[in-house]
Amino acid sequence: MKYNLLFIILLFFFLYSCSSETDDTASEEILFEITNISPLTGQSGDVINVTWSGFNEVINSSIIRFNGVDSQINSIEENELTCVVPNNATSGNIQLILNGTEALSTEDFIIDTTQNNQNFYIDNVMPSLPRPGYEMIIVGSGFGNSDENVTVAFMDVSDTVLEAKILEVSDSQIRLVVPTNAVSSDVSVTIISETVTVFQNIAEIMHKGLYFFQDGLIRTFNYNIDNYMLLANYSANVFYDELYSFTYNPSQDTFYGFNHLSDQTNTKLRYFGYNDTSNQWNVNLICNTTSGGSVCSNDFAVVTNTLTNKNYYINRYENTFTGLSFNEINSNGEVLVQYDFPNINTIGFSDNNILFIESINSFIFVENSYDAITLHSVDASTFTLTSHTLSGTIDYVDELFSEICYNKFENQLYVARADDIYNIDFANFTVERLNTNWFEYINTGSYTNSQPWNFIYYEPTNDFYIEALIPNEGPRIFAINLLTKETRSIHGSSYGSGGRVFNWVLKD
Numbered sequence: 204m205k206y207n208l209l210f211i212i213l214l215f216f217f218l219y220s221c222s223s224e225t226d227d228t229a230s231e232e233i234l235f236e237i238t239n240i241s242p243l244t245g246q247s248g249d250v251i252n253v254t255w256s257g258f259n260e261v262i263n264s265s266i267i268r269f270n271g272v273d274s275q276i277n278s279i280e281e282n283e284l285t286c287v288v289p290n291n292a293t294s295g296n297i298q299l300i301l302n303g304t305e306a307l308s309t310e311d312f313i314i315d316t317t318q319n320n321q322n323f324y325i326d327n328v329m330p331s332l333p334r335p336g337y338e339m340i341i342v343g344s345g346f347g348n349s350d351e352n353v354t355v356a357f358m359d360v361s362d363t364v365l366e367a368k369i370l371e372v373s374d375s376q377i378r379l380v381v382p383t384n385a386v387s388s389d390v391s392v393t394i395i396s397e398t399v400t401v402f403q404n405i406a407e408i409m410h411k412g413l414y415f416f417q418d419g420l421i422r423t424f425n426y427n428i429d430n431y432m433l434l435a436n437y438s439a440n441v442f443y444d445e446l447y448s449f450t451y452n453p454s455q456d457t458f459y460g461f462n463h464l465s466d467q468t469n470t471k472l473r474y475f476g477y478n479d480t481s482n483q484w485n486v487n488l489i490c491n492t493t494s495g496g497s498v499c500s501n502d503f504a505v506v507t508n509t510l511t512n513k514n515y516y517i518n519r520y521e522n523t524f525t526g527l528s529f530n531e532i533n534s535n536g537e538v539l540v541q542y543d544f545p546n547i548n549t550i551g552f553s554d555n556n557i558l559f560i561e562s563i564n565s566f567i568f569v570e571n572s573y574d575a576i577t578l579h580s581v582d583a584s585t586f587t588l589t590s591h592t593l594s595g596t597i598d599y600v601d602e603l604f605s606e607i608c609y610n611k612f613e614n615q616l617y618v619a620r621a622d623d624i625y626n627i628d629f630a631n632f633t634v635e636r637l638n639t640n641w642f643e644y645i646n647t648g649s650y651t652n653s654q655p656w657n658f659i660y661y662e663p664t665n666d667f668y669i670e671a672l673i674p675n676e677g678p679r680i681f682a683i684n685l686l687t688k689e690t691r692s693i694h695g696s697s698y699g700s701g702g703r704v705f706n707w708v709l710k711d
């Protein structure tokens with residue numbers, strides 16, 4: 204009996220101790236709450252600062268409402284955010300929801316209507332973090348329906364005002380293109396003579412490597428704060444001036460191409476491979492002939508099948524403008540398998556302009572004539588050729604220079620001609636002119652009679668990059684935005700002072 208009583212007493216103290224620990228733990232829980240709203244009164248469009256405590260998770264989602272009306276969040280940090288008083292908001296509490304957890308303000312936010320004489324209101328922006336060179340939509344009311352009355356101004360890193368290209372205006376939306384050099388700052392929206400200013404975060408441009416072979420080595424571009432291209436060396440020098448074909452195999456992390464030489468005594472063809480991991484060149488003499496004998500084939504392009512990771516070297520038939528050969532090569536540039544296409548007219552072809560498109564498992568290239576475009580497609584599995592003359596309006600040009608590029612993000616193919624850029628629908632075999640200001644821009648001043656030479660789509664800024672050959676000056680690089688259709692110069696003169704560049708390569 205004595206032991207039973209002792210056991211009961213010990214059990215009582217154990218349970219009491221556990222209960223006390225639970226009570227202590229509960230009392231130490233931190234409540235998620237709004238701690239400050241500044242200011243506590245304002246009008247639609249005003250920027251408000253809200254702070255909180257008791258939320259220690261990584262913030263994956265955030266919502267803030269003014270008396271039930273959603274607000275645009277401009278910026279958010281660990282325990283603080285700035286937002287915009289929404290249109291149609293009424294006085295009442297502020298609701299903050301982080302990762303699904305809710306906190307309500309203990310004080311009401313008061314809407315000041317005494318001096319509110321605005322004719323238009325901004326509710327939010329889509330997307331919430333717009334990208335330079337891409338579309339941004341301002342949502343609100345009272346914008347009217349004329350883009351001539353609307354001006355939207357951003358700022359660059361030097362606080363220089365950048366006016367946005369307006370795409371379309373309706374009473375509830377302003378569609379525009381964010382200027383390339385815009386940064387997070389105040390954005391001013393002016394309609395006729397009335398201006399509303401809000402803070403807007405802008406995504407940082409994540410530049411990608413653009414590579415080329417020039418003056419015996421691989422080079423690339425760095426970008427300054429104004430997104431202007433600055434020339435930089437990338438590889439060791441291999442002491443050969445030019446590679447007439449050049450590309451990159453991502454699975455092998457290798458740049459590769461060919462150099463051919465033809466003079467009065469002999470012809471030569473060399474393979475060049477540069478492994479980006481080992482920083483080593485692999486140079487292999489493929490062909491060497493003397494005068495009077497057969498000549499080495501003249502390389503035309505190199506391309507990688509990114510589905511099979513096989514490399515191909517494409518060459519024209521010698522002494523003729525008819526015929527191409529696709530040659531699968533090994534890591535030393537030696538031919539493994541050859542596929543011949545003897546009936547292709549190569550007069551309107553540009554060197555290096557053969558692309559592999561994964562979505563259709565085909566090699567694509569374009570035959571350009573004065574007033575027509577023919578699309579050629581080689582199936583990468585069967586190596587059968589199909590050709591289609593594209594339908595659509597194609598203006599007559601005096602020069603046959605043309606370049607093609609592929610926007611893999613939108614599955615779109617483009618061709619740059621002397622007069623403009625054309626969008627090729629390779630499913631329906633049609634072509635449509637983009638109506639950029641390329642021709643007008645490139646045929647003014649010292650740029651007159653310039654022709655496209657290299658051509659890519661640059662996704663970080665939604666631009667086409669074009670290298671143009673400037674008479675008496677050499678190559679220059681220009682960007683044409685896909686949405687604004689406007690051209691701008693983007694590099695200094697040092698690029699043009701070197702040797703010829705036969706192909707650009709983008710490395711993600």
